[in-house]
Amino acid sequence: MFVDSHCHLTFPELHGRIDAIRADMAAARVDRALVICTTLEEFSHVHALALRYDNFWCSAGVHPDNEGVEEPSVERLTALAALPKVVGIGETGLDYYRLGARTLEQMEWQRERFRVHIRTARQVRKPLIVHTRSASVDTLAILREEGADLAGGVFHCFTETMDVARAALDLGFMVSFSGIVTFRNAQELREVARFVPLDRCLIETDSPYLAPVPHRGKVNNPSFVPHVAAAVAQLKGLAVEQVARATSANFEQLFGLPSAAPQPP
Ligand SMILES: [Zn+2]
Numbered sequence: 001m002f003v004d005s006h007c008h009l010t011f012p013e014l015h016g017r018i019d020a021i022r023a024d025m026a027a028a029r030v031d032r033a034l035v036i037c038t039t040l041e042e043f044s045h046v047h048a049l050a051l052r053y054d055n056f057w058c059s060a061g062v063h064p065d066n067e068g069v070e071e072p073s074v075e076r077l078t079a080l081a082a083l084p085k086v087v088g089i090g091e092t093g094l095d096y097y098r099l100g101a102r103t104l105e106q107m108e109w110q111r112e113r114f115r116v117h118i119r120t121a122r123q124v125r126k127p128l129i130v131h132t133r134s135a136s137v138d139t140l141a142i143l144r145e146e147g148a149d150l151a152g153g154v155f156h157c158f159t160e161t162m163d164v165a166r167a168a169l170d171l172g173f174m175v176s177f178s179g180i181v182t183f184r185n186a187q188e189l190r191e192v193a194r195f196v197p198l199d200r201c202l203i204e205t206d207s208p209y210l211a212p213v214p215h216r217g218k219v220n221n222p223s224f225v226p227h228v229a230a231a232v233a234q235l236k237g238l239a240v241e242q243v244a245r246a247t248s249a250n251f252e253q254l255f256g257l258p259s260a261a262p263q264p265p
């Protein structure tokens with residue numbers, strides 16, 4: 001019934017817990033998950049999960065926060081994107097939150113890496129999984145400059161303003177909400193979740209981080225995504241089943257997956 005559109009099942013916090021997580025997912029009716037890649041070094045582990053389990057898919061990409069890792073090229077990402085069960089490019093984007101002593105000029109490597117992902121996504125016709133933090137102006141400018149609307153994608157773990165949400169929708173992107181939407185201090189984000197049309201919404205956990213209320217502070221996992229769906233449903237005045245159905249259909253449409261909905265007789 002539910003899809004977790006963004007989780008990191010290869011991170012140390014969840015390592016070795018796959019069987020327990022899958023049992024919890026089944027109990028919570030979380031049917032499917034997209035396992036997100038953050039370094040090329042990690043890709044083979046992420047991909048192995050997608051190959052091993054029917055209801056897992058994966059992405060290929062290098063997270064903007066990762067330094068001192070193998071730098072992706074269009075050629076390398078294109079080759080990975082051609083492998084079975086690789087359905088998206090990312091996570092990629094810009095993150096100026098951890099600038100430290102550096103200036104924005106010194107972050108050119110991040111912008112160049114982002115452009116490489118967008119060019120790949122256009123070439124392989126797969127959607128982008130975009131991470132943006134403290135960098136929305138540059139993120140939107142680069143997406144526009146590189147013609148990212150031709151690839152499409154999702155702004156994952158959305159924490160930006162209404163204006164940024166509007167700009168993302170104008171580019172044809174979806175907006176994905178995480179457990180943050182359940183946090184007490186996230187009133188502005190709840191307004192954004194109310195605003196984004198249901199047919200453009202995804203839900204995610206971003207496990208192992210950001211566990212939704214009532215699990216806040218615990219290690220997150222995909223079986224908690226129904227709490228995100230429930231929060232979005234409450235904000236929109238809908239039944240949780242409607243949000244589950246719509247976000248699952250949006251996931252299928254964005255990542256080009258077959259429908260899991262029961263077919264009419
Ligand atoms: Zn992210």
Ligand SMILES: [Zn+2]
Binds near residue numbers: 006008036091206
């Ligand atoms: Zn992530």
